[in-house]
Amino acid sequence: MASLSPPEEATASYHHRHSKRYSSSSSNGVESSVSDFVKRPKISAPNSISSSEIESEFSHHDPAFARINNGSFGCCPSSILALQRNWQLQFLRQPDRFYFDELKPNISESRSVIKRLINAEHDDEVSIVDNATTAAAIVLQQTAWAFREGRFEKGDAVVMLHYAYGSVKKSVEAYVTRSGGHVIEVQLPFPVISADEIINRFRNGLESGKANGRRVRLALIDHVTSMPSVVIPIKELVKICRLEGVDQVFVDAAHGIGCVDVDMKEIGADFYTSNLHKWFFAPPSVAFLYCRKSSNGVATDLHHPVVSNEYGNGLAIESSWVGTRDYSAQLVVPSILEFVNRFEGGIDGIKKRNHECVVEMGEMLVKSWGTQLGCPPEMCASMIMVGLPVCLGVSSDSDVQKLRTLLREKFSIEIPIYFRPPGDGEIDPITGYVRISFQVYNKPADYHRLRDAIKELVRDGFKCTSLSD
Numbered sequence: 257m258a259s260l261s262p263p264e265e266a267t268a269s270y271h272h273r274h275s276k277r278y279s280s281s282s283s284n285g286v287e288s289s290v291s292d293f294v295k296r297p298k299i300s301a302p303n304s305i306s307s308s309e310i311e312s313e314f315s316h317h318d319p320a321f322a323r324i325n326n327g328s329f330g331c332c333p334s335s336i337l338a339l340q341r342n343w344q345l346q347f348l349r350q351p352d353r354f355y356f357d358e359l360k361p362n363i364s365e366s367r368s369v370i371k372r373l374i375n376a377e378h379d380d381e382v383s384i385v386d387n388a389t390t391a392a393a394i395v396l397q398q399t400a401w402a403f404r405e406g407r408f409e410k411g412d413a414v415v416m417l418h419y420a421y422g423s424v425k426k427s428v429e430a431y432v433t434r435s436g437g438h439v440i441e442v443q444l445p446f447p448v449i450s451a452d453e454i455i456n457r458f459r460n461g462l463e464s465g466k467a468n469g470r471r472v473r474l475a476l477i478d479h480v481t482s483m484p485s486v487v488i489p490i491k492e493l494v495k496i497c498r499l500e501g502v503d504q505v506f507v508d509a510a511h512g513i514g515c516v517d518v519d520m521k522e523i524g525a526d527f528y529t530s531n532l533h534k535w536f537f538a539p540p541s542v543a544f545l546y547c548r549k550s551s552n553g554v555a556t557d558l559h560h561p562v563v564s565n566e567y568g569n570g571l572a573i574e575s576s577w578v579g580t581r582d583y584s585a586q587l588v589v590p591s592i593l594e595f596v597n598r599f600e601g602g603i604d605g606i607k608k609r610n611h612e613c614v615v616e617m618g619e620m621l622v623k624s625w626g627t628q629l630g631c632p633p634e635m636c637a638s639m640i641m642v643g644l645p646v647c648l649g650v651s652s653d654s655d656v657q658k659l660r661t662l663l664r665e666k667f668s669i670e671i672p673i674y675f676r677p678p679g680d681g682e683i684d685p686i687t688g689y690v691r692i693s694f695q696v697y698n699k700p701a702d703y704h705r706l707r708d709a710i711k712e713l714v715r716d717g718f719k720c721t722s723l724s725d
């Protein structure tokens with residue numbers, strides 16, 4: 257079984273690589289923090305946030321927990337929460353004035369900030385919505401109308417990845433399947449060895465979509481799949497869709513901005529959605545939906561599923577008023593840009609360091625547990641899949657839920673786990689993978705706690721079968 261190394265050994269290369277950025281107090285290798293290397297002590301850039309400032313920004317996190325699951329719900333610093341509260345109070349102080357004078361121009365300002373961040377061509381290509389789930393409903397609703405109104409033939413195909421997010425798959429079922437669309441799921445390998453494997457499987461998926469003279473009307477592709485998590489070679493897949501005559505491409509990048517490069521001109525999709533509450537420090541919940549203006553003219557047929565008196569005024573305006581509710585999460589977007597610019601390199605610097613750190617922590621865990629990563633480091637962003645020791649006996653989706661609960665309740669670790677069924681003829685494959693995330697508030701000690709918890713379970717001869725429902 258896995259040879260489990262002591263904390264000092266496991267963090268050695270981590271410290272070596274970032275040694276210049278660590279303060280002397282971190283030399284014992286236990287309490288070092290990523291916040292120690294977001295600023296370089298020797299070159300004190302004016303925009304360097306200090307480690308104590310980072311700690312204070314996230315002091316509302318439960319200190320008892322190793323929170324290594326930023327991917328699920330993201331995080332929001334306290335300075336942004338305070339600004340959000342100000343917006344809420346402004347509304348409550350004088351709602352009429354706020355509604356008539358403040359709301360629209362400030363949402364427009366947030367849209368402009370997003371437009372610049374994602375390199376879109378026009379402001380009205382950017383709508384702000386609650387989350388990726390809502391964005392998917394908007395896009396798939398127009399697909400459903402195209403089937404129902406005869407612009408798409410019954411039986412025309414929609415191609416998506418087998419690893420598409422659960423709620424998005426349900427949305428496809430609700431909107432596309434019910435309207436007569438034929439849905440093709442592209443099976444992806446896991447663990448993944450190379451981007452080419454994904455590209456080839458995707459090509460095959462499009463081929464079967466086009467069989468019997470059908471047309472592929474929509475390709476729905478994740479930028480970063482949720483579970484198992486892997487970065488999809490999105491630019492290549494969009495290019496293939498164009499060459500193969502796919503009508504529309506929708507990229508579900510719920511983990512997009514702050515996690516991977518998000519450039520609308522480079523990616524070239526018709527629709528692209530990203531949450532801002534996962535990796536861009538927004539309060540829950542805010543996302544954008546980009547709709548390319550030149551997209552076959554159909555972009556004009558996009559509507560928010562919640563119809564308000566703004567219906568018919570364009571998706572961006574429809575989305576900026578969906579009835580009385582709290583819009584404050586959308587209004588703090590410009591301030592979030594200021595927040596990320598306190599870090600060296602802004603959001604790109606954060607993204608790069610998160611990637612380096614998650615790979616380092618993933619490699620530390622596989623070395624300790626004697627397992628393997630779920631993909632090569634260049635195919636992950638700020639999350640990576642790490643194989644669990646086979647002897648834990650993970651053998652079903654129910655096992656991973658129970659194990660996740662055990663890790664939360666007994667070891668105070670927040671971590672999602674994936675069950676990977678054994679393939680035909682495989683002998684003793686790794687069937688359980690944890691998905692670790694890295695965000696600015698994380699410390700190596702968080703990952704050491706996970707390593708040691710698993711090590712303890714292995715040492716005690718723990719098996720998932722011992723967990724009751």
Ligand SMILES: Cc1ncc(COP(=O)(O)O)c(C=O)c1O
Pocket residue numbers: 327328387388389390420421423424478480481482508509510511531541
């Ligand atoms: C790929 C993907 N799509 C969609 C979603 C849904 O995001 P939200 O719950 O913010 O709507 C998620 C959430 O993790 C996701 O990973």
